Amino acid sequence: MPDGATTGQRSANQRWAEPGSAHDRLVKWTKIVLPSAVGVLVAILAVAPLDKKGDVSFILDKKKVQSAPERMRVEQARYTGTDDKGQQFTMTAGRAVQRSSDTPLVDINGMFATLNLAQGPLLIAANQGRYNLDTQQVAVNGAIKVAGADGWRLQTRDVTVDLKQRQLASHGPAQGAMRLGQFRANQIHADLGTHTVVLDGGARLKIVQGAVR
Structure with a gap:
């Protein structure tokens, strides 16, 4: 078996x-x-x-947070506001860094601003500057270009742009160009709303023939 x-x-x-x-x-x-x-x-x-009903927790190292070299960095930042006449303006930056929450200053790179005016939008472009969140002013280091819808052009450097009051002013010698011609002065002041430029001290203007007709 x-x-x-x-x-x-x-x-x-x-x-x-x-x-x-x-x-x-x-x-x-x-x-x-x-x-x-x-x-x-x-x-x-x-x-x-990712479930809304679930809880996700993590541990944040306090020492590493305190040793961070910058407070906040944003890629493709966008700021909006209104000027003294209630017209909207928009400013974008390829990169924006706020060093500390104690100060409203933001270092920006690749600035592009748009001001909505009655005669059409005004465009402002600069490589780098510092934006004050409280005063809505941009201190531009280096070249800056301004272009209006009616063909108005302005090129200069090292200025402060007041987005709220639509003003542009230099704190030292400046030179640039507009449709009328090339200019140079110890200081310049421009009203971006009315498209007027005031040259102050040591003013030099080279007028382009036929530019204004």
């Missing part, structure tokens, strides 16, 4: 391991189902923290 039982068990195991047997089908099914189940589990774990 033991030999017969052993032989029968051996025959059953052989049939179980044969290709196309139930065991073979179970192995193939497992190869398909288990990876799918793992994928579903990973997806659930990945989405779970």
Whole structure:
């Protein structure tokens, strides 16, 4: 009897391991189902923290926060406001860095401002400057270009632009160009709303013939 039982068990195991047997089908099914189940589990774990009902916690190292070199840095920053006449202005910056929350000064790179005027939008572009969030003034270091919808142009450098009062002024010698011609002076002041430029001290103006007709 033991030999017969052993032989029968051996025959059953052989049939179980044969290709196309139930065991073979179970192995193939497992190869398909288990990876799918793992994928579903990973997806659930990945989405779970985004569930509004779930809570996500983290630990913030206080020492590392205190040693951060800058308070806030924003890429593609956008600032909006209104001037003294209630007209909207918008200023965007490729990069804006506020060194400390104690000061309203923001270092900006790639400045582009738009002032909405009655005669059309006025565009202001500069490479870098410092924006005062309280006074809404931009101290531009380097070149600045101003262009109006009616063809008015102004190019100069090292000035302060008051977006709220729509004024531009230099704190030292400045030179530039506009439709009338090239200019140079110890100081300049421009009213961006009326498109007028005042040259103060050592004024030099080279008028382009036929520029104004």
